[in-house]
Amino acid sequence: xxxxxxxxxxxxxxxxPTLPGVVTKLCSMVESPxxxxxxIGKLIASDQVLAARxxxxxxxxxxxxxxxxSSVSQAFVLLGFNVxxxxxxxxxxxxxxxxxLEGLWRHSLACSVVAAxxxxxxGEPDAEEIAVAALLHDIGKVALWTKFPYDMxxxxxxxxxxxxxxxxxxxxRFGMTHPEIGEILVKQWNLPDNLIEPxxxxxQPHRSKKYERRTHIIHLADLITKGLGxxxxxxxxxxxxxxxxxxxxxxxDEVLSRIIEEVMxxxxxxxxxxx
Amino acid sequence: MQRIKIEEAEEGMVLAKPVFSxxxxxxxxxGAELNEAMISTLKKRDVVRLKVVGHPVERPDEKSLDExxxxxxxxxxxxxxxxxxxxxxxxILKQIREEYEEQ
Numbered sequence: 001x002x003x004x005x006x007x008x009x010x011x012x013x014x015x016x017p018t019l020p021g022v023v024t025k026l027c028s029m030v031e032s033p034x035x036x037x038x039x040i041g042k043l044i045a046s047d048q049v050l051a052a053r054x055x056x057x058x059x060x061x062x063x064x065x066x067x068x069x070s071s072v073s074q075a076f077v078l079l080g081f082n083v084x085x086x087x088x089x090x091x092x093x094x095x096x097x098x099x100x101l102e103g104l105w106r107h108s109l110a111c112s113v114v115a116a117x118x119x120x121x122x123g124e125p126d127a128e129e130i131a132v133a134a135l136l137h138d139i140g141k142v143a144l145w146t147k148f149p150y151d152m153x154x155x156x157x158x159x160x161x162x163x164x165x166x167x168x169x170x171x172x173r174f175g176m177t178h179p180e181i182g183e184i185l186v187k188q189w190n191l192p193d194n195l196i197e198p199x200x201x202x203x204q205p206h207r208s209k210k211y212e213r214r215t216h217i218i219h220l221a222d223l224i225t226k227g228l229g230x231x232x233x234x235x236x237x238x239x240x241x242x243x244x245x246x247x248x249x250x251x252x253d254e255v256l257s258r259i260i261e262e263v264m265x266x267x268x269x270x271x272x273x274x275x
Numbered sequence: 276m277q278r279i280k281i282e283e284a285e286e287g288m289v290l291a292k293p294v295f296s297x298x299x300x301x302x303x304x305x306g307a308e309l310n311e312a313m314i315s316t317l318k319k320r321d322v323v324r325l326k327v328v329g330h331p332v333e334r335p336d337e338k339s340l341d342e343x344x345x346x347x348x349x350x351x352x353x354x355x356x357x358x359x360x361x362x363x364x365x366x367i368l369k370q371i372r373e374e375y376e377e378q
Contacts, residue, residue, distance in 0.1 A: 068297075163353070223360070227350060227367050238350050238364075240357040251359070256366050264370055268278060268324060 003175030009147045010181050022047040023092045027189040031081045040084060041073030053091040054084065057135075058128075060269055079128045082192050086132035089189055093142055101145055103232045108135050109270050110230035115221035117263045122249060124213065133198040134218050136191075140182030140199075141234070144170070156234045166235050167203050179203055206244040216245040224260060228267065276374050277330045281322055284314045285331070292326040330375065340375045344368060 019027075022043060029035055044051050051072050058069045058079065069075050076084050094105045115134035119127035145152050155169045162169070170177045183200040197211040198218040208215035219242055226238045245251075276291040286309060294303040294317060302320055303313060309327075317325070338346070347368055354360040 224363065224367075227347070227363055229346060229350070231350065236350065237353045238360065240354045241360045241363065243359065246359045253362060253366065256363060257370075260363075260366050260370050264374070265278075265324075 006174040006176045006181075007184070010143050010176075010184055019089075019092050020047055020050060022050055023088050026085050026088050029081075029085075030190050031192070035081055037073040037076040040076050040081065041071060044072045044084075044088065050088060050091060054087045057087050057091065082195060083128050083132050085189075086129075086136060086191060086195060089191075090132070090135045090139075093139060096142070096146070100233060101142070104138060104141060104145075106270065107225060107230050107232045107235075108138055110228070110267055111135070111137060111218075111221050111225040113266050113270065114225045114228075114259075114263050115218055117266060118217050118221050118224070118259055121255060121259045121262070122217070124217065129194065130198070130214055130217055133195045133214060134221055136186060136195065137182065137199050137202045137218055137222065138178060138232075139185055140178030140180065141232075143181050143185060144174070144178055148174070152234060159234060159236070165203075165239055177203075203239070205242045205248075212248060216242070216248045219245050220249065220251075224263065228260075228264070230267070230270075276326055276328060276376075277332060278324060278326050278374065279332050280324055281314070281318055283332045284309055284317070284325060284327075286310050286314070288325075288331055289328040290325060291328045294322055294325055296320055296322075340372065343371050343375075347371065 025043060026040075044054065054072060054075065055069060058075050069078060072084065075087075090108070094108065112131040112135040116127045116131040118124075119130045124130065151173055155166065155173060158164070158169055159166060167177045167179070179200050179202055183196060186196050186199055194211045194214060197208050198215040201208040201215045202218045202222055205212070205215045205219040223238055223241050226235070279288075288309045290303055290305055290307045290309065293301050293305045296302050297320075302317060302322065303309075307313070347364065351360070351364040354364075
């Protein structure tokens with residue numbers, strides 16, 4: 001399949017015909033002084049199901065946030081517009097996934113919990129934004145599975161027998177990879193660069209330019225998530241950690257032990273609750 | 276050590292780790308033996324999960340330690356020559372073993 005054809009198909013779904021009206025409206029907005037907690041709170045409150053899901057996410061996936069967040073406007077004040085927007089998009093996009101794609105939602109949720117924990121242990125501010133980038137990091141896969149389920153099923157078989165990575169196989173078949181497709185989607189949704197770059201480069205963190213630290217954190221979090229068994233069918237095998245990530249984040253056994261121990265305490269909550 | 280849900284807690288189980296409230300204060304300390312009163316207090320304080328000594332709760336769908344280790348090895352089977360990634364694998368295996376083995 002040619003890159004141009006893949007791009008055309010992906011563009012079609014990034015028009016968001018299937019997303020709830022509230023989310024489409026939210027996506028057309030960018031951060032500005034006019035976008036206040038009251039405005040966003042009111043907009044999202046008009047879709048009660050969505051509001052409830054956002055609150056469930058902030059109160060559990062970001063486990064460790066001090067205190068309970070009880071309203072969307074409170075989430076906006078504490079976490080910022082882009083986190084709330086990212087959560088609304090995630091909740092709605094993954095809502096479209098049923099059947100075996102539920103495993104991808106579980107992987108994404110787990111990755112967001114792990115990324116938040118890595119960020120906190122490494123003393124990174126904005127752990128919640130990093131968690132949202134992690135929640136969205138595989139959004140390109142949702143598009144691929146939705147548009148090309150047959151090809152993805154073939155890749156699933158190929159990956160078992162060939163010693164190739166998912167990204168290589170996607171590139172061969174579509175002329176594009178899921179991180180590149182994710183980038184197209186999140187750009188259309190007007191999410192900021194500090195959320196886009198970690199998604200684009202989560203398999204190649206050395207290529208990140210402006211938001212290196214976040215990108216390395218998502219790359220590491222994705223690896224730990226898979227290592228702990230929160231895998232999704234096409235991407236069962238752990239890929240090597242980028243050497244640059246190890247250096248950049250100044251990792252060592254002690255830091256990693258702390259991260260993994262704390263993460264294992266948090267991850268049970270994912271299995272217990274439905275989102 | 277085993278991670279259990281509060282509904283699975285029974286009198287006589289021993290805490291392997293302290294239990295904290297949402298505000299971060301210690302509700303029960305490590306080594307405490309659970310009794311009915313403590314369990315109902317923990318439930319009232321919205322505690323969801325505990326870590327107890329040993330492996331007192333049997334679950335039908337639970338994997339054995341051997342199976343868990345085998346799964347980790349399979350997941351990491353394509354990075355056998357990458358030292359940093361193998362360090363992460365080693366830590367994951369160590370944590371899994373620690374959770375299973377008696378303290």
